[in-house]
Amino acid sequence: MTVLEAIQKSADFLAKKGVESARLQAELLLAHQLGQPRMKLYLNFDRVLTADETDGLRELVKRRGNREPLQHITGSTSFQGHEIGVSRHALVPRPETELLAELGCEFLRATQAPTPTALDFGTGTGCIAITLAAKCPGASITALDLSPDALALARQNALKNLVAERIQFCLGDGFCALKSAAAINVSPRQFDLIISNPPYIASAEIETLEPEVKDFDPRAALDGGPDGLGFYRRLAAEAPEFLRPGGKIMVEFGDGQADAIKTIFENGKWIVESIQEDYSQRARILIASR
Ligand SMILES: C[S@@+](CC[C@H](N)C(=O)[O-])C[C@H]1O[C@@H](n2cnc3c(N)ncnc32)[C@H](O)[C@@H]1O
Numbered sequence: 001m002t003v004l005e006a007i008q009k010s011a012d013f014l015a016k017k018g019v020e021s022a023r024l025q026a027e028l029l030l031a032h033q034l035g036q037p038r039m040k041l042y043l044n045f046d047r048v049l050t051a052d053e054t055d056g057l058r059e060l061v062k063r064r065g066n067r068e069p070l071q072h073i074t075g076s077t078s079f080q081g082h083e084i085g086v087s088r089h090a091l092v093p094r095p096e097t098e099l100l101a102e103l104g105c106e107f108l109r110a111t112q113a114p115t116p117t118a119l120d121f122g123t124g125t126g127c128i129a130i131t132l133a134a135k136c137p138g139a140s141i142t143a144l145d146l147s148p149d150a151l152a153l154a155r156q157n158a159l160k161n162l163v164a165e166r167i168q169f170c171l172g173d174g175f176c177a178l179k180s181a182a183a184i185n186v187s188p189r190q191f192d193l194i195i196s197n198p199p200y201i202a203s204a205e206i207e208t209l210e211p212e213v214k215d216f217d218p219r220a221a222l223d224g225g226p227d228g229l230g231f232y233r234r235l236a237a238e239a240p241e242f243l244r245p246g247g248k249i250m251v252e253f254g255d256g257q258a259d260a261i262k263t264i265f266e267n268g269k270w271i272v273e274s275i276q277e278d279y280s281q282r283a284r285i286l287i288a289s290r
Pocket residue numbers: 090091092093094097121122123124125126127128144145146147150172173174175197198199200220221222
């Protein structure tokens with residue numbers, strides 16, 4: 001079978017399984033199998049695959065046909081130019097979160113603090129914390145998560161991206177992670193920036209999501225409680241104690257949640273400075289201060 005035939009056959013199979021952008025996915029899987037950039041496939045359409053390559057591709061395509069996310073199969077994704085390892089233990093980083101990380105970087109770079117500090121609440125793979133550490137070399141970053149496995153993955157990712165010594169990792173339930181015995185040496189206790197992409201799907205909605213999400217992203221990374229807004233209530237109520245004067249909170253949220261979240265923060269005596277849209281013009285990020 002040639003490269004082109006393998007792509008066509010895999011794409012047909014994936015399309016039948018309901019996978020979106022089946023041709024692109026087939027090309028990415030073959031590129032991964034061959035260990036080369038996707039564009040190189042276009043120069044070698046007539047090359048005949050070896051038996052091992054064909055067998056390897058068949059396995060990958062089967063997994064993707066079972067709706068396992070491409071990033072779980074390839075083992076990583078790109079986030080703000082950083083290679084981030086991905087597994088079942090943490091949410092696959094989404095493109096819209098890159099904007100959140102970018103806004104966080106802009107704010108940290110603009111603060112007058114000699115060593116700006118940031119807390120990534122619910123760090124998952126560590127994608128936001130790693131971006132902040134890499135793009136704001138003077139800043140001190142703390143990352144917390146409830147999941148020990150996610151935190152271990154975030155640590156690995158920080159090591160791989162050469163920023164591990166710039167990030168303190170704290171395990172625990174929300175801000176309690178900063179107060180735990182294990183975090184006794186964690187400093188600072190207050191931050192210029194609290195940044196979070198918390199779980200925000202209403203519990204009952206999770207079953208209606210695409211298989212890639214509901215069957216492969218960890219439930220703890222998705223479930224925002226009965227109305228999906230539980231973490232925003234916690235953040236609005238608990239974050240003030242951890243925010244330095246002049247600091248900001250930046251949170252990502254889901255489609256249709258902007259008004260409810262704005263109300264939650266305003267009721268908690270926050271000044272909502274802006275609601276930012278993502279790359280597809282959907283309200284996605286709230287920025288607030290005290
Ligand atoms: C939506 S994911 C975001 C992950 C990552 N920041 C990103 O943007 O890709 C939310 C993260 O919050 C963590 N989490 C859930 N409940 C938590 C809690 N009570 N305290 C701390 N972290 C929590 C989950 O384990 C998950 O890693």
